[in-house]
Amino acid sequence: MGLRSHYHLQSSRQRYLHKYCVYKLQHCKDKHINVIYLQINEVRKLLGPLSDRLSIYCSDASISRYLTGRNWNVKKATKMLKETLKWRAEYKPEEILWDEVAHEAETGKTYISNNVDKHGRTVLVMRPGCQNSKSTKGQIRHLVYCMENAIVKLPPDQGQIVWMIDFRGYNLSQISLNLTRETAIVLQNRYPERLGVAILYDPPKFFEPFWMMAKPFLEPKTRDKVKFVYSDNPNTKQIVEELFDMDQVESAFGGNDNSGFDIDKYAERMSEEDKKRLSFWARGNPSSTTPQPAPAASLDSLTLNSDLNTCNNDNAATPPSHGTESSVMSQEEKLVVTGDGKNVIGQVH
Numbered sequence: 001m002g003l004r005s006h007y008h009l010q011s012s013r014q015r016y017l018h019k020y021c022v023y024k025l026q027h028c029k030d031k032h033i034n035v036i037y038l039q040i041n042e043v044r045k046l047l048g049p050l051s052d053r054l055s056i057y058c059s060d061a062s063i064s065r066y067l068t069g070r071n072w073n074v075k076k077a078t079k080m081l082k083e084t085l086k087w088r089a090e091y092k093p094e095e096i097l098w099d100e101v102a103h104e105a106e107t108g109k110t111y112i113s114n115n116v117d118k119h120g121r122t123v124l125v126m127r128p129g130c131q132n133s134k135s136t137k138g139q140i141r142h143l144v145y146c147m148e149n150a151i152v153k154l155p156p157d158q159g160q161i162v163w164m165i166d167f168r169g170y171n172l173s174q175i176s177l178n179l180t181r182e183t184a185i186v187l188q189n190r191y192p193e194r195l196g197v198a199i200l201y202d203p204p205k206f207f208e209p210f211w212m213m214a215k216p217f218l219e220p221k222t223r224d225k226v227k228f229v230y231s232d233n234p235n236t237k238q239i240v241e242e243l244f245d246m247d248q249v250e251s252a253f254g255g256n257d258n259s260g261f262d263i264d265k266y267a268e269r270m271s272e273e274d275k276k277r278l279s280f281w282a283r284g285n286p287s288s289t290t291p292q293p294a295p296a297a298s299l300d301s302l303t304l305n306s307d308l309n310t311c312n313n314d315n316a317a318t319p320p321s322h323g324t325e326s327s328v329m330s331q332e333e334k335l336v337v338t339g340d341g342k343n344v345i346g347q348v349h
Helices: 003-047 052-057 060-069 074-091 098-105 136-152 177-190 207-217 234-243 263-281
Strands: 110-116 122-126 161-166 195-201 226-229 335-337 343-345
Touching (some): 003 074, 052 074, 074 177, 098 136, 110 136, 110 263, 122 136, 136 161, 136 177, 136 263
Parallel strands (some): 161 195, 195 226
Antiparallel strands (some): 110 122, 335 343
């Protein structure tokens, strides 16, 4: 065989192998997406008829998060979602307004940052050293208010929030195991798969034994998202540097933003956010003053962790692993399907 013929054969084989790989990967992707939609539809059937607001909440992306949170067990995911729907119907988190929780926010102990990370994710800042209340009920309601607003601010291709916790001024008297437990319950049971990463910045030494007591309240994958960062440790500081443009990070977390927290400006901003959120959740068409939402993001357009190995078993029906935080289940979808089957384009929880 001549040299030219040899290279031509090699090139033909490579082109064939490439086409085969592309076909197999696409086949695998389509297969995963079909399984995802089948399980989402199973959950919908088990939920039964829903009110308008609860139907808006139960988008495909939202149901996917509950399935992910329960390892794609349809019955367990449905049970968890039903409990959340009952909670939302009674607690009415979408109706909480700034004036109701303003007293909890006065010191800047918990607030939504103006900045986002490199992925465009909303940042929730917490400063336990600025604690100004002993009411667990009031603090949880304020946290829920912040979560609802932080979620609405997420871009179409993101479904998770970044928590940044600043431990300046934190002392032993401010430790509350009860508040930590209630926070964990709300975060894990009412907002599954919403936490992207939690950065604990410069926690004091006495926090370590408290963390050991608090860890059992958290699910393993939630614990894995908690990162300890110390200002005097370059290796841990790199966690923040990889996530953020440091010009968009507050100086308290080692960044270059010195603007700080201004309660008056924040109150004004949150009052405006309330109007947008209420307009969205209101029945009928949203107010014309509400900004137009971003285009819908379908499950097909989102990244799936699939490769040739996952296609070896044609009978496999396991969706992508929930261990990867950027998987399809953690993405936000903007196509809302109401109970009567009418499609409404909007931002969803």
